[in-house]
Amino acid sequence: MFAVLALIAGVVLGIVFKPSVPLALQPYLPIAVVAALDAVFGGIRARLDGIFDDQQFVISFVSNVLVAALIVYLGDQLGVGTQLSTGVVVVLGVRIFGNVAGIRRHLFRA
Amino acid sequence: MADDAIDEPRPEAAAGEPDAATDEPAVATDAVATDAVATDKAQPDPATAAVRPEPAADPAQPDEAAAPGPEPRSDATVGAGSASGIRISPWWPARRPSTAGALIGVLLALLGFGLVVQLRSNATDSQPSARPEDLVRILSDLDARKDRLSQEIAQLQGTSQRLQAGNQGRAAALQEAQRRADELGILAGTLAAEGSGMRVRLIPGSTPLKSWMVLDLVEELRGASAEAMQIDGVDGRSVRIVASTYFADASGGLNVDGQTLAAPYSITVIGDPQTMQPALNIPGGVVDTVHNAGGTVIVDQIGTVQVTALHQAGALRYAQPVS
Incomplete structure (x- = not known):
C-alpha cells in the first residue's frame, strides 16, 4: 500500500513539476523506466508467490536500472546504441510478459 | 506475516x-x-x-x-x-x-x-530525443525520399511536355483537316467561296442561247482553272455549278440542275482572271460562238467576287472510300 502511494506520489510530482529530461539522460531514461517496470512486476509476482524480499527487490530494481543504462551507454559508445536498446527493450518486455502471466495466474487462477 | x-x-x-x-x-x-x-x-x-x-x-x-x-x-x-x-x-x-x-x-x-x-x-517532441544516428538515418531517409520525388517530378514533367506536344500535334492535325474540309466543301459546292475572279454575262440576241453554248463556256472556264462557279438568271435564281451540274434547254430559258433560269445569264467564277479571260476570247472560242448566234458575252467585275449559291450534296449510295 505504501509502495502504491509512493508510486502515485511520484506520478503527481512529475505532473506537477513538469521537468524536462536533461539531454545527457535522454537515451537512458526510457530504458531505465522499462527496466524498473520489469523489476516492479517481478516484485508483484514474487509477492503473490510469497517469496518477496524487500532487500532483493531494492537491489534488483537498482541493478536492473543500472545494467540497462549501462548496456545502452555501452551500445552508444560502440555505435550500436539503437540495436542494443531494442534488444534490451525486447528482453525486458519478454520478462514483463512472463511476470504478468504469473500475476494473472495468481489473481484469476487462469 | x-x-x-x-x-x-x-x-x-x-x-x-x-x-x-x-x-x-x-x-x-x-x-x-x-x-x-x-x-x-x-x-x-x-x-x-x-x-x-x-x-x-x-x-x-x-x-x-x-x-x-x-x-x-x-x-x-x-x-x-x-x-x-x-x-x-x-x-x-x-x-x-x-x-x-x-x-x-x-x-x-x-x-x-x-x-x-x-x-x-x-x-x-520526439525528434530531439532521438539519437544522432537515428537523426542521421531519418535525414538520409528524407534525402532518399526527396530524390525519389525529384525523379517523379522530372518524369511527370516529361509526360506533361509529351502530352502538350501531342496536343499541339492534334491541334495541327485538326487545323489541317479543317482546311481540307473547307477545300473539299468549296469544290463540292457545299460552302460559299470568295476570291479573285470575274463575272461573265451572257446576253442572248434574237434567238435564245442554247444550253450547249453555256456548257461550252463553263467547260472553257474549268479548263482555265476556275475553282468555283455559279450561274444566275435574271429572275434572281442562282445555281452552284459543280461536277454533276447539267444544262438543258427549257422553254423560256435554261434548265440548270432542275431549275429554270431566265436569260440573260450571269456566271460568277473564282479563278485566275488573266487565264480565264483569254481562254474565252480565243478565236473560234466561246465568245465567237455566242456572237455567231447573235448573242453577247460581257466580262466585267474583274476582282474579288463571291460565290454564295450552294449545292445540296446527296448522300453517296454506292461509292465508298478505298481504305
Whole structure:
C-alpha cells in the first residue's frame, strides 16, 4: 500500500513539476523506466508467490536500472546504441510478459 | 506475516517462521506491502532452514527480477532495525517502516516520476530525443525520399511536355483537316467561296442561247482553272455549278440542275482572271460562238467576287472510300 502511494506520489510530482529530461539522460531514461517496470512486476509476482524480499527487490530494481543504462551507454559508445536498446527493450518486455502471466495466474487462477 | 526472504538460489537462507506459509494467501491482495517483511532476519534459525524447499523445486518460476537474483545478500543489513519476532499485519504497514521499505517507496516514487517525465517528453517532441544516428538515418531517409520525388517530378514533367506536344500535334492535325474540309466543301459546292475572279454575262440576241453554248463556256472556264462557279438568271435564281451540274434547254430559258433560269445569264467564277479571260476570247472560242448566234458575252467585275449559291450534296449510295 505504501509502495502504491509512493508510486502515485511520484506520478503527481512529475505532473506537477513538469521537468524536462536533461539531454545527457535522454537515451537512458526510457530504458531505465522499462527496466524498473520489469523489476516492479517481478516484485508483484514474487509477492503473490510469497517469496518477496524487500532487500532483493531494492537491489534488483537498482541493478536492473543500472545494467540497462549501462548496456545502452555501452551500445552508444560502440555505435550500436539503437540495436542494443531494442534488444534490451525486447528482453525486458519478454520478462514483463512472463511476470504478468504469473500475476494473472495468481489473481484469476487462469 | 513473516519474511519471504527466500529466492530460488538460496533455499538455505534464513527464512521466516514455520507458520509463514500460512500467512501467504492473505497477502495476495496487498500486492506491495513493503514493510511487513524481513523482521526476523536477524535470527537465522537453522531449524527452519529447510522449511521452504518449494521455490527451489519449482525452477520454472522466475524470481522477482531475475537479473540480480543470485547476488549475495547480507541478511543483517536492511531489516535489522525491526524488532525480532514482531508479528505485523499484512494489511497495514509496519509501525516502524524498515529501511528497505522506505527505499522501495523512494524507488517507486522515482519510477512514477521518471515514467511521467518520459511520457511528457515523448508527447511534447520526439525528434530531439532521438539519437544522432537515428537523426542521421531519418535525414538520409528524407534525402532518399526527396530524390525519389525529384525523379517523379522530372518524369511527370516529361509526360506533361509529351502530352502538350501531342496536343499541339492534334491541334495541327485538326487545323489541317479543317482546311481540307473547307477545300473539299468549296469544290463540292457545299460552302460559299470568295476570291479573285470575274463575272461573265451572257446576253442572248434574237434567238435564245442554247444550253450547249453555256456548257461550252463553263467547260472553257474549268479548263482555265476556275475553282468555283455559279450561274444566275435574271429572275434572281442562282445555281452552284459543280461536277454533276447539267444544262438543258427549257422553254423560256435554261434548265440548270432542275431549275429554270431566265436569260440573260450571269456566271460568277473564282479563278485566275488573266487565264480565264483569254481562254474565252480565243478565236473560234466561246465568245465567237455566242456572237455567231447573235448573242453577247460581257466580262466585267474583274476582282474579288463571291460565290454564295450552294449545292445540296446527296448522300453517296454506292461509292465508298478505298481504305
